[in-house]
Amino acid sequence: MLTQTLSGETKGELNAGIDYSLMNGKLSGTLDVFNRKTSDLILFAPVAVPPNLAPNTWLNSGGFTTNGVEFAINYALINTESFSYTPSLILTSYQTVLDKYLDNTPRLFRTNLGAPGQNLDVPNQGLHILEVGKPIGQITAPIWDGKTLDNGKPVFSDQNGDGKVDISDWEVVGNGLPTFEASLNNAFKFGKIDLNLFFDAAFGHSMVHENRAFYEIKPAVLAANIIKTKYFDEKVTTASYNQTHVEKADFVRLNNASIGYMLSTGSKKYFKSARVYASGQNLLTFTGYTGVDPTVRTGDKGSVDSGGREAEFADPLAPGIDRRSTYYTTRTFTVGVNLGF
Amino acid sequence: MKNLKSLLILALGAMSITSCYDLTPEFKDVATSDNYFENDAAFVSALGAAYTNLYNVAGHGGLFSLNEVSSDEAAIPHKGPDWEDGGQWLRTHRHEFQATEGVYGNVWNFAYGGINTCNRLIATFEGVDNPNSAAFIAELKVLRAYYYLHLLDIFGNVPLITSFDVPADFKPATETRAKIYEFVEKELLTEGAKLSKEVNSTTYARMNFYVAQSMLSQLYLNAQEYKGAPEYDKCIAACDAVINSGKFSLESNYFANFAVNNSGSKENIFVIPYDKVNAGGFFIPMMTLHYASQETFNFTAQPWNGYTTLADFYNSFENTDLRKTGGGRGYGVMLYGPQYNRSGAQLVDGADSWYPDGDTDGRNVNYNPVINALAPNAGRDAGARLSKYEYEVGGTNNMSNDFVLYRYGEILLNKAEALWRKNNGDAAARDLVNMIRKRAGVSEFASLTADNFLAERGREMCFEAKRRTDLIRFNKWGDAWWEKPVSGPNKKLAPIPASQITLNANLKQNPGY
Numbered sequence: 001m002l003t004q005t006l007s008g009e010t011k012g013e014l015n016a017g018i019d020y021s022l023m024n025g026k027l028s029g030t031l032d033v034f035n036r037k038t039s040d041l042i043l044f045a046p047v048a049v050p051p052n053l054a055p056n057t058w059l060n061s062g063g064f065t066t067n068g069v070e071f072a073i074n075y076a077l078i079n080t081e082s083f084s085y086t087p088s089l090i091l092t093s094y095q096t097v098l099d100k101y102l103d104n105t106p107r108l109f110r111t112n113l114g115a116p117g118q119n120l121d122v123p124n125q126g127l128h129i130l131e132v133g134k135p136i137g138q139i140t141a142p143i144w145d146g147k148t149l150d151n152g153k154p155v156f157s158d159q160n161g162d163g164k165v166d167i168s169d170w171e172v173v174g175n176g177l178p179t180f181e182a183s184l185n186n187a188f189k190f191g192k193i194d195l196n197l198f199f200d201a202a203f204g205h206s207m208v209h210e211n212r213a214f215y216e217i218k219p220a221v222l223a224a225n226i227i228k229t230k231y232f233d234e235k236v237t238t239a240s241y242n243q244t245h246v247e248k249a250d251f252v253r254l255n256n257a258s259i260g261y262m263l264s265t266g267s268k269k270y271f272k273s274a275r276v277y278a279s280g281q282n283l284l285t286f287t288g289y290t291g292v293d294p295t296v297r298t299g300d301k302g303s304v305d306s307g308g309r310e311a312e313f314a315d316p317l318a319p320g321i322d323r324r325s326t327y328y329t330t331r332t333f334t335v336g337v338n339l340g341f
Numbered sequence: 342m343k344n345l346k347s348l349l350i351l352a353l354g355a356m357s358i359t360s361c362y363d364l365t366p367e368f369k370d371v372a373t374s375d376n377y378f379e380n381d382a383a384f385v386s387a388l389g390a391a392y393t394n395l396y397n398v399a400g401h402g403g404l405f406s407l408n409e410v411s412s413d414e415a416a417i418p419h420k421g422p423d424w425e426d427g428g429q430w431l432r433t434h435r436h437e438f439q440a441t442e443g444v445y446g447n448v449w450n451f452a453y454g455g456i457n458t459c460n461r462l463i464a465t466f467e468g469v470d471n472p473n474s475a476a477f478i479a480e481l482k483v484l485r486a487y488y489y490l491h492l493l494d495i496f497g498n499v500p501l502i503t504s505f506d507v508p509a510d511f512k513p514a515t516e517t518r519a520k521i522y523e524f525v526e527k528e529l530l531t532e533g534a535k536l537s538k539e540v541n542s543t544t545y546a547r548m549n550f551y552v553a554q555s556m557l558s559q560l561y562l563n564a565q566e567y568k569g570a571p572e573y574d575k576c577i578a579a580c581d582a583v584i585n586s587g588k589f590s591l592e593s594n595y596f597a598n599f600a601v602n603n604s605g606s607k608e609n610i611f612v613i614p615y616d617k618v619n620a621g622g623f624f625i626p627m628m629t630l631h632y633a634s635q636e637t638f639n640f641t642a643q644p645w646n647g648y649t650t651l652a653d654f655y656n657s658f659e660n661t662d663l664r665k666t667g668g669g670r671g672y673g674v675m676l677y678g679p680q681y682n683r684s685g686a687q688l689v690d691g692a693d694s695w696y697p698d699g700d701t702d703g704r705n706v707n708y709n710p711v712i713n714a715l716a717p718n719a720g721r722d723a724g725a726r727l728s729k730y731e732y733e734v735g736g737t738n739n740m741s742n743d744f745v746l747y748r749y750g751e752i753l754l755n756k757a758e759a760l761w762r763k764n765n766g767d768a769a770a771r772d773l774v775n776m777i778r779k780r781a782g783v784s785e786f787a788s789l790t791a792d793n794f795l796a797e798r799g800r801e802m803c804f805e806a807k808r809r810t811d812l813i814r815f816n817k818w819g820d821a822w823w824e825k826p827v828s829g830p831n832k833k834l835a836p837i838p839a840s841q842i843t844l845n846a847n848l849k850q851n852p853g854y
């Protein structure tokens with residue numbers, strides 16, 4: 001009988017932080033630095049058959065280290081009776097590096113595009129490459145010059161010059177996780193009018209635009225519409241995943257804006273205060289990304305095709321994949337009245 | 342209030358006292374190997390795990406795909422956006438086999454998954470104090486030999502593991518193909534002889550004496566390849582054990598063997614009892630048909646437009662061959678020509694704007710047996726499709742037809758071939774082949790040649806996952822056909838999966854990989 005002993009994962013965490021307040025409290029904020037080391041990851045590892053009954057088993061192996069910094073600043077820039085403006089900014093940056101995967105597995109591919117199968121040969125190729133000593137989130141792809149075609153099929157470049165085009169020519173073409181993220185809240189007050197603008201932003205991350213990889217070609221699968229972004233080239237007739245489907249997805253977004261007006265209440269018989277307001281969510285996005293949503297995908301729930309379903313848990317080792325199952329984000333407007341009694 | 346508090350404390354105290362008792366329950370109804378195997382039904386239910394492993398055979402990416410796509414009777418053309426799959430099926434068809442290819446790992450894990458399960462159950466049954474256990478152990482050993490027969494046929498040199506109780510770090514070493522042959526033969530002879538000679542609903546889809554003999558006939562017919570020496574007399578004897586039993590016969594209607602409800606076939610000797618609800622995994626209509634063919638058969642799922650047959654194979658049939666026409670069934674072993682929905686309108690490809698050269702009828706779905714190219718832009722409706730097994734109208738993605746692994750027709754051909762290989766002019770060999778031809782409604786052969794024999798076997802046995810072995814035996818495996826170039830003799834053996842060699846240093850890769 002074969003037995004494996006399985007234990008829990010181990011996590012060690014070191015945090016250092018400063019809370020500061022300057023200029024009589026006009027300027028305040030926090031600075032946090034953290035280091036987190038996770039080891040004994042529970043991984044579903046391939047094992048030899050025979051003697052094992054099944055080709056995979058759960059075992060403790062692998063680990064990664066995350067280093068990060070978070071800086072928050074809150075500044076009462078203007079604060080008078082008739083007008084006030086308080087901006088607050090949060091900046092975050094972190095990186096996770098793979099320390100170890102399985103024994104004898106210094107690198108491996110992870111995740112695939114889904115059906116119908118293109119030029120990815122699962123399990124020997126994938127959208128991500130995990131490498132010991134390298135950051136999590138390395139998106140990999142074959143390199144196409146954007147021009148050379150063979151019967152409508154992109155011809156990839158022999159990057160390493162060994163005379164043949166194969167998996168060894170694939171390169172890391174981006175990272176699914178951002179270099180840093182920011183959010184900025186602006187609170188204004190002009191007498192009885194209050195205005196709030198909330199921006200969020202992420203920089204440095206790339207995204208596999210899966211819809212383009214499948215449908216930005218002349219012969220779309222079944223009656224699906226062809227996707228035509230600025231990258232569309234009608235000479236391409238065979239879907240073939242390559243680096244042109246991996247886009248920079250930096251964005252700045254006006255995530256939320258609200259404006260309110262405090263009504264003067266003549267009588268306090270029925271209510272003490274009244275405020276009418278209008279607010280909107282997801283109002284403006286500034287990005288060069290051609291997909292529906294440049295938001296960072298921190299994990300991947302896999303492809304939904306051939307009757308398959310999304311995985312219950314997102315795979316954190318495969319960030320930055322914009323799946324075909326992504327639905328349009330909604331823009332929401334709200335109008336209302338706040339009554340105080 | 343104060344009283345209530347003391348009451349609570351008292352109650353909590355009482356609870357902590359009761360929790361001192363050992364609460365480990367003693368179940369009276371737990372099945373263990375000591376009390377479970379009291380009757381045959383219990384053994385049969387335990388046996389199930391070793392058989393359900395067979396449901397991996399006829400899906401996509403396993404044994405069926407390996408044996409068919411590498412042969413001259415099937416391919417998966419790369420149709421523009423569909424079915425490139427990293428080129429693995431193109432390489433499989435062109436015999437550019439690579440050890441890293443997923444299909445070899447799948448077949449390896451299928452076979453050893455079955456073997457390990459048999460070993461596990463044999464170990465369990467051996468510990469049971471019941472006189473009937475011996476018969477079930479024999480059955481498991483024959484089933485284990487069946488899995489080894491596939492390993493012998495496909496990989497040749499593989500580890501031989503016959504025990505379940507091995508240390509966790511045990512790394513079995515590669516044994517020679519001759520040693521595996523010897524083991525399979527010994528098991529089939531000694532254990533097969535212990536099996537039931539009953540052929541009824543109890544032994545259906547299970548190992549019995551005749552299945553063991555069928556396996557022996559395959560083993561001996563291929564002995565020249567497997568161990569380097571022919572065993573034609575032994576092959577004939579194994580075939581005769583089946584033929585002379587009187588338990589099987591040729592169905593007058595060839596397609597009765599492949600019908601949705603084919604469990605009554607007098608011809609089928611060993612099958613995988615697929616069921617669309619309870620035993621899924623048989624996906625042929627999904628794997629082969631064009632998306633739009635969903636409307637021809639009212640399937641609840643849309644097919645994937647993958648597998649086709651080759652023009653040369655299509656052309657090997659005479660137009661009157663019932664296996665091509667389908668007789669009363671309406672379609673034969675291949676689906677070809679214009680396709681219609683159930684109200685008679687021609688099916689239309691939903692794709693927008695792209696048709697490869699040679700597709701003269703535009704968007705209409707017309708399975709033209711001539712495929713313009715294997716890759717990259719094979720026509721989406723090019724190639725005749727695999728329709729040997731009856732498609733259930735209104736069916737799901739899973740089929741309920743039982744997949745045939747051995748049938749009487751094959752045994753007749755095995756015997757004919759052994760006789761013919763002993764003596765090219767043997768009239769008995771020709772007559773056996775002519776039994777098959779008569780049923781197909783085609784004229785009888787005056788004599789047998791290697792070419793007409795292989796072609797007849799192809800027409801009769803197509804899409805039963807045997808073609809790879811047949812081509813090797815007839816020395817046609819390395820030949821060029823359609824888009825497949827000449828391939829070297831080392832390609833007769835598949836590569837040992839690279840993933841296994843990484844995990845077990847005692848495995849030896851086959852030559853040339």
